[in-house]
Amino acid sequence: MARVLRAPWALVLPAALLVLWHLTVEYRWVAEGIIPSPAQVLRSWEVWIFGVTKGGLSPYSGTWLDNVLYSSKRVLQGFGLAALVAIPLGLMIGWNRLTGRLVDPTIQLLRPVPITAWLPFAIAVFGIYDASALFLIGLGAFYPIVVNTTHGVRDTNLLLLRAARMMGAGDGTVLAKVVFPSALPSIFTGMRLGIGVAWTAVIVAEMIAVKSGLGYVLWDAYYVGRMDICVATMVSVGALGFVSDRVIVYASRILLRWRTLEAGA
Amino acid sequence: MNGGQAALELRGVWKEFVKGDRRVEAVQGIDLDIPPHSFTAILGPSGCGKSTLLNMVAGFDAPTRGEVRANGAPVSSPSPKRAVVFQEPALFPWYSVYENVVFGPKTQGRSAQTYRPLAERIIEQVGLKGFASHYPAELSGGMKQRVGIARVLAMQPELLLMDEPFGSLDAQTRTLMQELLLAVWERHQQTVLFITHDIEEALLLADTVYVMTARPGRIKKRIAVELARPRTIEATTSPVFNALKREVLALIREESVRADAETALE
Ligand SMILES: Nc1ncnc2c1ncn2[C@@H]1O[C@H](COP(=O)(O)OP(=O)(O)OP(=O)(O)O)[C@@H](O)[C@H]1O
Numbered sequence: 001m002a003r004v005l006r007a008p009w010a011l012v013l014p015a016a017l018l019v020l021w022h023l024t025v026e027y028r029w030v031a032e033g034i035i036p037s038p039a040q041v042l043r044s045w046e047v048w049i050f051g052v053t054k055g056g057l058s059p060y061s062g063t064w065l066d067n068v069l070y071s072s073k074r075v076l077q078g079f080g081l082a083a084l085v086a087i088p089l090g091l092m093i094g095w096n097r098l099t100g101r102l103v104d105p106t107i108q109l110l111r112p113v114p115i116t117a118w119l120p121f122a123i124a125v126f127g128i129y130d131a132s133a134l135f136l137i138g139l140g141a142f143y144p145i146v147v148n149t150t151h152g153v154r155d156t157n158l159l160l161l162r163a164a165r166m167m168g169a170g171d172g173t174v175l176a177k178v179v180f181p182s183a184l185p186s187i188f189t190g191m192r193l194g195i196g197v198a199w200t201a202v203i204v205a206e207m208i209a210v211k212s213g214l215g216y217v218l219w220d221a222y223y224v225g226r227m228d229i230c231v232a233t234m235v236s237v238g239a240l241g242f243v244s245d246r247v248i249v250y251a252s253r254i255l256l257r258w259r260t261l262e263a264g265a
Numbered sequence: 266m267n268g269g270q271a272a273l274e275l276r277g278v279w280k281e282f283v284k285g286d287r288r289v290e291a292v293q294g295i296d297l298d299i300p301p302h303s304f305t306a307i308l309g310p311s312g313c314g315k316s317t318l319l320n321m322v323a324g325f326d327a328p329t330r331g332e333v334r335a336n337g338a339p340v341s342s343p344s345p346k347r348a349v350v351f352q353e354p355a356l357f358p359w360y361s362v363y364e365n366v367v368f369g370p371k372t373q374g375r376s377a378q379t380y381r382p383l384a385e386r387i388i389e390q391v392g393l394k395g396f397a398s399h400y401p402a403e404l405s406g407g408m409k410q411r412v413g414i415a416r417v418l419a420m421q422p423e424l425l426l427m428d429e430p431f432g433s434l435d436a437q438t439r440t441l442m443q444e445l446l447l448a449v450w451e452r453h454q455q456t457v458l459f460i461t462h463d464i465e466e467a468l469l470l471a472d473t474v475y476v477m478t479a480r481p482g483r484i485k486k487r488i489a490v491e492l493a494r495p496r497t498i499e500a501t502t503s504p505v506f507n508a509l510k511r512e513v514l515a516l517i518r519e520e521s522v523r524a525d526a527e528t529a530l531e
Pocket residue numbers: 282283284289290291309310311312313314315316317318352462480
């Protein structure tokens with residue numbers, strides 16, 4: 001019931017912004033030609049997605065899906081790589097005091113360096129290839145996942161650890177059946193933050209380090225003065241980020257069913 | 266070999282917590298001998314070191330001085346031979362009631378054929394039939410505590426350690442749980458060490474009650490409870506029970522007067 005009522009409310013502000021945008025262009029509240037109108041963006045976007053049947057001169061015609069796939073693939077690969085390293089490492093840092101003392105300070109030291117600052121370094125080392133992009137995306141997603149996993153492990157209830165021990169659980173069992181499930185909500189929080197950083201990183205990387213994907217289109221369209229394509233790209237990236245976040249939330253709802261029960265109680 | 270050996274022996278057990286330059290003497294010079302198959306209660310006011318004592322017996326914590334032995338062997342770490350029911354339920358929220366109950370036997374590598382029927386029977390015994398696939402979040406406080414008891418029964422331990430397991434329950438549920446525990450114990454006769462601050466509970470359940478002093482905890486007196494078994498809640502109305510209760514009350518009053526006097530002097 002509440003869900004049904006909430007939907008129209010959620011749409012009020014976006015609709016108002018859309019109207020404001022339209023009026024801004026229509027009544028020339030900003031200098032003409034800087035901002036395309038919503039309708040203009042929609043038309044260009046349609047061509048970008050479906051192409052034109054005859055006389056397609058636009059270099060963007062029909063290339064939307066390809067670029068979406070390029071960017072998505074990079075995000076997925078970089079994010080997957082980050083999760084694959086960050087989750088086990090976070091578990092070890094939180095679980096084993098020596099690993100924590102050995103690795104954690106280095107992570108805390110490197111973390112404040114923004115991923116954008118790594119860009120020249122990445123290009124110098126990996127060149128203008130996918131590897132540069134993957135490095136930036138992976139590094140960006142790595143930090144939030146490793147930090148949140150570590151937190152989750154350290155927050156494990158002492159009583160549950162003791163309960164497992166008195167039932168005969170060794171280190172492996174405690175880690176797999178108590179520490180990991182207990183840290184899983186934090187791990188998901190880390191992954192949600194991580195996927196957000198991954199989309200930021202892919203745009204930056206594609207603007208500079210590679211010659212394909214939505215980031216590349218965005219920068220290229222800006223240079224040739226196609227603000228309509230720029231806006232369409234922004235909306236596309238936003239939508240993709242939203243969808244990937246929802247996928248993670250959905251996965252967490254399934255895996256953390258015990259927790260939704262808790263919240264409902 | 267086991268001729269008259271104590272199931273549990275505590276010899277001059279002291280525990281001191283040190284945090285920075287602050288020291289807390291939690292328990293002092295505890296000597297206990299608990300014979301096999303007996304039901305022993307430790308009775309003491311809040312903060313007197315009961316949980317501290319139990320944690321050392323369980324192997325979660327080491328004594329500062331003294332020694333704890335179970336069946337003659339020194340206790341150094343937790344073991345499934347010494348099952349614990351905690352003050353709070355301490356269930357795994359990501360596991361169903363059934364999965365929580367079989368965690369012990371499964372972890373100890375017993376076969377599903379042996380633990381499944383056992384777990385089902387125990388779940389029924391503690392009155393949770395039909396809730397096996399529920400998650401802890403879907404249970405009331407009393408039901409959670411029953412799962413906590415069911416899971417230690419499924420381990421079939423030599424020694425059962427219970428830290429105020431019914432402390433957080435309402436009076437009615439508590440009575441039900443006490444009767445359940447009596448019924449289970451009278452059937453299986455594990456050695457039980459039961460911690461409580463409730464005089465009636467201690468007298469109703471135990472063969473022997475040790476009364477502890479206020480902090481720092483020491484054993485003040487050992488009281489033998491000679492009430493016939495099997496016992497039910499009706500035992501609490503008998504003259505023998507009431508005489509024992511008066512005796513313990515007098516001890517505790519004496520103790521609190523002493524503690525107050527000491528606090529006043531400080
Ligand atoms: N880890 C610890 N560090 C420092 N002091 C502690 C620690 N654990 C217990 N204490 C102190 O030791 C004393 C005994 O605590 P304990 O938990 O054993 O009491 P208790 O008898 O179980 O009380 P309750 O009936 O309220 O559960 C308390 O004064 C407490 O502050």
